Amino acid sequence: MALSRLTSRSNTITRPFSAVFSRLISTDTTPITIETSLPFTAHLCDPPSRSVESSSQELLNFFRTMALMRRMEIAADSLYKAKLIRGFCHLYDGQEAVAIGMEAAITKKDAIITAYRDHCIFLGRGGSLHEVFSELMGRQDGCSRGKGGSMHFYKKESSFYGGHGIVGAQVPLGVGIAFAQKYSKEEAVTFAMYGDGAANQGQLFEALNMAALWDLPAILVCENNHYGMGTAEWRAAKSPSYYKRGDYVPGLKVDGMDAFAVKQACKFAKEHALEKGPIILEMDTYRYHGHSMSDPGSTYRTRDEISGVRQERDPIERIKKLVLAHDLATEKELKDMEKEIRKEVDDAIAKAKDCPMPEPSELFTNVYVKGYGTETFGADRKEVKAVFP
Amino acid sequence: MLGILRQRAVDGGLSTSFLRKTRSALVSARSYAAGAKEMTVRDALNSAIDEEMSADPKVFVMGEEVGQYQGAYKITKGLLEKYGPERVYDTPITEAGFTGIGVGAAYAGLKPVVEFMTFNFSMQAIDHIINSAAKSNYMSAGQINVPIVFRGPNGAAAGVGAQHSQCYAAWYASVPGLKVLAPYSAEDARGLLKAAIRDPDPVVFLENELLYGESFPISEEALDSSFCLPIGKAKIEREGKDVTITTFSKMVGFALKAAEKLAEDGISAEVINLRSIRPLDRATINASVRKTSRLVTVEEGFPQHGVCAEICASVVEESFSYLDAPVERIAGADVPMPYAANLERLALPQVEDIVRAAKRACYRSK
Numbered sequence: 001m002a003l004s005r006l007t008s009r010s011n012t013i014t015r016p017f018s019a020v021f022s023r024l025i026s027t028d029t030t031p032i033t034i035e036t037s038l039p040f041t042a043h044l045c046d047p048p049s050r051s052v053e054s055s056s057q058e059l060l061n062f063f064r065t066m067a068l069m070r071r072m073e074i075a076a077d078s079l080y081k082a083k084l085i086r087g088f089c090h091l092y093d094g095q096e097a098v099a100i101g102m103e104a105a106i107t108k109k110d111a112i113i114t115a116y117r118d119h120c121i122f123l124g125r126g127g128s129l130h131e132v133f134s135e136l137m138g139r140q141d142g143c144s145r146g147k148g149g150s151m152h153f154y155k156k157e158s159s160f161y162g163g164h165g166i167v168g169a170q171v172p173l174g175v176g177i178a179f180a181q182k183y184s185k186e187e188a189v190t191f192a193m194y195g196d197g198a199a200n201q202g203q204l205f206e207a208l209n210m211a212a213l214w215d216l217p218a219i220l221v222c223e224n225n226h227y228g229m230g231t232a233e234w235r236a237a238k239s240p241s242y243y244k245r246g247d248y249v250p251g252l253k254v255d256g257m258d259a260f261a262v263k264q265a266c267k268f269a270k271e272h273a274l275e276k277g278p279i280i281l282e283m284d285t286y287r288y289h290g291h292s293m294s295d296p297g298s299t300y301r302t303r304d305e306i307s308g309v310r311q312e313r314d315p316i317e318r319i320k321k322l323v324l325a326h327d328l329a330t331e332k333e334l335k336d337m338e339k340e341i342r343k344e345v346d347d348a349i350a351k352a353k354d355c356p357m358p359e360p361s362e363l364f365t366n367v368y369v370k371g372y373g374t375e376t377f378g379a380d381r382k383e384v385k386a387v388f389p
Numbered sequence: 390m391l392g393i394l395r396q397r398a399v400d401g402g403l404s405t406s407f408l409r410k411t412r413s414a415l416v417s418a419r420s421y422a423a424g425a426k427e428m429t430v431r432d433a434l435n436s437a438i439d440e441e442m443s444a445d446p447k448v449f450v451m452g453e454e455v456g457q458y459q460g461a462y463k464i465t466k467g468l469l470e471k472y473g474p475e476r477v478y479d480t481p482i483t484e485a486g487f488t489g490i491g492v493g494a495a496y497a498g499l500k501p502v503v504e505f506m507t508f509n510f511s512m513q514a515i516d517h518i519i520n521s522a523a524k525s526n527y528m529s530a531g532q533i534n535v536p537i538v539f540r541g542p543n544g545a546a547a548g549v550g551a552q553h554s555q556c557y558a559a560w561y562a563s564v565p566g567l568k569v570l571a572p573y574s575a576e577d578a579r580g581l582l583k584a585a586i587r588d589p590d591p592v593v594f595l596e597n598e599l600l601y602g603e604s605f606p607i608s609e610e611a612l613d614s615s616f617c618l619p620i621g622k623a624k625i626e627r628e629g630k631d632v633t634i635t636t637f638s639k640m641v642g643f644a645l646k647a648a649e650k651l652a653e654d655g656i657s658a659e660v661i662n663l664r665s666i667r668p669l670d671r672a673t674i675n676a677s678v679r680k681t682s683r684l685v686t687v688e689e690g691f692p693q694h695g696v697c698a699e700i701c702a703s704v705v706e707e708s709f710s711y712l713d714a715p716v717e718r719i720a721g722a723d724v725p726m727p728y729a730a731n732l733e734r735l736a737l738p739q740v741e742d743i744v745r746a747a748k749r750a751c752y753r754s755k
Contacts, residue, residue, distance in 0.1 A: 041539070044632055115438045141481060142560055143530075144528060144529050144530045144532070145530035146530075147527060147528060148529060148530065152528040152529065154528075154529040156529075156532045161496050161497075162525075162528075162529065162533070163529075164521070165520070166520050166521075167518055169489060169516060169517065169521055171489070172486050172487075172490050172492075172493060172517070173490075173492055173493035173517075174493060175486075175489070175490050176490035176492060176493020176494040176496065176497070177493045177497045178490060178493075179490055179493065179497075180494040180496075180497030180499045181497065183449070183475070183494070184497075184499070202485065202510060203485040203486050205485075205486075206481070206483035206485055206486025206487070206489075207489060207490060209481060209483065209486065210480065210483070210486055210487060210490060213481075214478075240563075310411065353473075364529070365530075366526050366529075366530055366531045367527055367565050367566055367588045368526065368566065369526060369531075369534045369590050370588060370589055370590060372619070372668060373621075376565070376670070381706070382706075
């Protein structure tokens with residue numbers, strides 16, 4: 001039952017939804033080589049080349065998808081302020097290059113697991129805007145049928161394992177998925193993503209030790225946005241060189257605002273992990289929003305810093321400049337694309353708003369796969385009872 | 390499924406000190422039928438894991454000393470030799486890490502059997518058991534199920550002190566999304582562990598160190614490799630009509646001894662072996678209390694918010710008008726486990742405590 005609902009809902013982003021987009025990409029598949037803005041810094045390995053193979057199709061796709069991700073997160077901000085999204089909402093705007101660069105280097109057989117800042121990763125794995133907004137607003141069509149919320153997006157058929165609320169827990173889980181990939185001889189890898197705050201978690205080092213001992217195809221990706229909630233990295237980590245923290249495990253420091261650098265690093269990491277075992281990627285990135293919607297994000301950093309990054313390093317601006325430089329579209333075409341994206345997002349929100357909330361009976365579904373007919377209870381057990389199938 | 394009722398005929402019953410002395414030795418019960426097989430709980434668990442690993446290549450074992458050392462309590466003896474290092478993993482002493490890895494492997498479709506050397510150490514990994522395993526199927530609306538078994542010795546051993554003696558049944562059984570099983574006999578051990586490994590949900594499997602060496606009669610049916618016990622069903626170990634005694638794990642043996650003593654005084658006690666703490670077989674417990682009108686519920690763990698408290702609440706809610714006496718609880722003392730032998734004995738339920746409570750319930754105390 002759930003499976004058919006999932007397949008009918010799933011929607012890849014590369015579906016030519018936008019008229020402008022499909023016209024632009026239909027013509028050109030010529031290869032393009034892009035130089036990363038910064039070199040890679042390596043620990044216990046030889047860094048990959050700064051020349052990244054791409055294509056005009058990929059370049060345009062990067063722009064479109066990142067613009068979509070950006071628009072989606074900004075829209076979520078408004079929905080949260082309108083109290084349509086409740087609880088926690090951790091936004092990813094600024095970090096889009098990590099999600100998109102990673103997807104460009106891997107397949108859907110490679111697994112991704114991340115923490116709670118998961119909306120854009122979910123989109124990158126093939127999730128739809130409708131699933132995102134429905135889940136955020138707690139509706140039936142949400143990717144977790146409204147039962148997970150912002151922090152618990154999953155897409156198992158695309159090997160996206162969530163969506164985790166406990167800081168750091170996703171790293172051993174990700175190493176476990178890599179374990180399963182090696183056990184089943186799948187020739188696939190797992191990207192376990194975490195932040196600079198989670199980088200100090202003990203369980204991370206426990207899992208990394210085992211990954212190294214057993215040569216697991218695990219890639220630990222530290223999305224270093226320099227603040228663990230309100231605590232700057234230098235206040236939390238004696239050594240904020242997260243790419244070196246693996247000690248005996250090789251690492252690479254990557255400009256996380258450069259989608260092509262991210263792509264190259266992930267490609268490199270995948271090859272490494274399949275042959276030699278775990279590796280750490282530190283993505284130097286930045287989030288424009290605060291830690292969550294309840295954090296203004298300006299009490300522990302200056303507005304100048306935020307606007308400075310936006311001016312100098314914004315990942316979408318960078319791609320836009322490349323698109324224009326390679327004559328793949330005009331400014332006006334890109335603006336039209338952004339308008340279409342805005343409309344796409346607005347339409348998805350309207351559709352999600354119309355979606356009903358889960359049935360009360362859903363309170364009791366999916367507690368177990370196999371319930372053995374046992375009883376379960378609501379708040380007043382003499383009033384509300386159910387039986388697990 | 391006819392389990393042969395086990396009756397201890399050793400003089401004076403098995404006191405805790407006797408158990409301590411003979412912990413690793415086999416204590417054989419009398420056979421009833423010629424050629425009836427016996428099996429230790431240890432062998433029962435070992436054979437269960439062995440058979441499930443043989444039947445399903447996705448099943449693997451992970452934990453400290455489970456491989457080369459043959460298992461801290463020898464439960465996984467011989468498995469490394471038989472299945473190789475690709476299926477039996479010795480881990481470093483890093484519970485949070487390897488439990489997370491086990492849960493992640495279960496996310497991706499494997500069937501890990503994760504051993505905690507004792508469940509005291511599971512506290513280092515409890516976040517993964519609860520937040521990563523128990524809740525995932527619900528939070529993902531059925532996308533991510535977690536077919537994992539967490540197993541190991543639970544509760545008091547003998548003289549191991551406060552940090553190594555806690556019973557975790559109540560804690561884990563309070564969590565929706567987990568299943569919690571507690572075998573007593575060899576048949577329980579086999580049937581429940583096999584069921585747990587096959588189960589698509591996370592199962593906490595609470596064994597008992599002092600039971601590992603105990604031998605129980607075991608039926609041919611239970612020896613079959615397809616043997617499985619149902620999860621969520623208690624077993625009536627001894628039928629009776631005057632008072633219901635519910636318990637699990639090692640205390641089942643104590644309750645059976647108490648029932649013998651009570652029988653000498655003309656009180657017929659019904660002993661229920663819970664087998665499954667979550668789901669709890671409220672139906673069997675309540676049906677029994679409606680028959681006997683009296684309840685004595687026994688557990689080894691701390692008394693406050695324990696398994697007994699849940700059973701008492703269930704009986705008071707469901708069968709109030711059938712009760713002829715207040716519900717009785719016999720549990721571990723409300724203190725950390727002391728080391729000195731006499732204090733340890735005072736900290737744990739003894740047969741005489743169960744007898745006394747049953748007599749109180751029958752208005753037969755002094």
